[in-house]
Amino acid sequence: MDASHRLREAVTMQLDWVTVLLTERRRPYTSWRIKQAALFAFMHFCFLMVFFGHFVHQIVTWVLAFLLQTAALCISIFHIAIVTDYADRMNNAMELEQQLNPLIIAELSIRCFALLHCVLMGGWIMMIASLLELVYDYWIFRKGDLIVDATTAWKKLGALEIDSRVRLVYQAFMVVVAILNLVLSLMSM
Numbered sequence: 001m002d003a004s005h006r007l008r009e010a011v012t013m014q015l016d017w018v019t020v021l022l023t024e025r026r027r028p029y030t031s032w033r034i035k036q037a038a039l040f041a042f043m044h045f046c047f048l049m050v051f052f053g054h055f056v057h058q059i060v061t062w063v064l065a066f067l068l069q070t071a072a073l074c075i076s077i078f079h080i081a082i083v084t085d086y087a088d089r090m091n092n093a094m095e096l097e098q099q100l101n102p103l104i105i106a107e108l109s110i111r112c113f114a115l116l117h118c119v120l121m122g123g124w125i126m127m128i129a130s131l132l133e134l135v136y137d138y139w140i141f142r143k144g145d146l147i148v149d150a151t152t153a154w155k156k157l158g159a160l161e162i163d164s165r166v167r168l169v170y171q172a173f174m175v176v177v178a179i180l181n182l183v184l185s186l187m188s189m
Helices: 003-013 016-023 031-053 058-089 093-121 124-143 157-188
Strands: none
Touching: 003 093, 016 031, 031 058, 031 093, 058 093, 058 157, 093 124, 124 157
């Protein structure tokens, strides 16, 4: 299975929450699939909240941008924890793939939505920083390391560890930038 096919599967996984939690909820699902569906449902609810909050007030918009960056930081912390746990134990590469790919897609979705949010708010600094992560994600995708494959996870462990550290540092930087933008917008009012 090539990288683009795995990416398509991972992106369609985002909309699985509709079937798991709403339309076919009587079917027996694994607890992991229910948790994953709940993560994506909560993420999409937050996207709607941020989008509609944009029309309320500018301060609300910057506060929600900060909360969006904080959520991205939390997902990056989960990302590095899962990769580090796999590097320490080397137990099950399939489990790594099932846990990490939804987080990677969630990070990518948050960044795309944050980019749209920055365009709507006119936050040029955060928009450029969001574009940097999307360029990084595209570069990693072209290398074939964006979506984890269970058959080659042990070979690409070093790249996974470096990628998770880069993502964590980047998200921490983005939280600081969001705080600065929030403070500057409060001072300008």
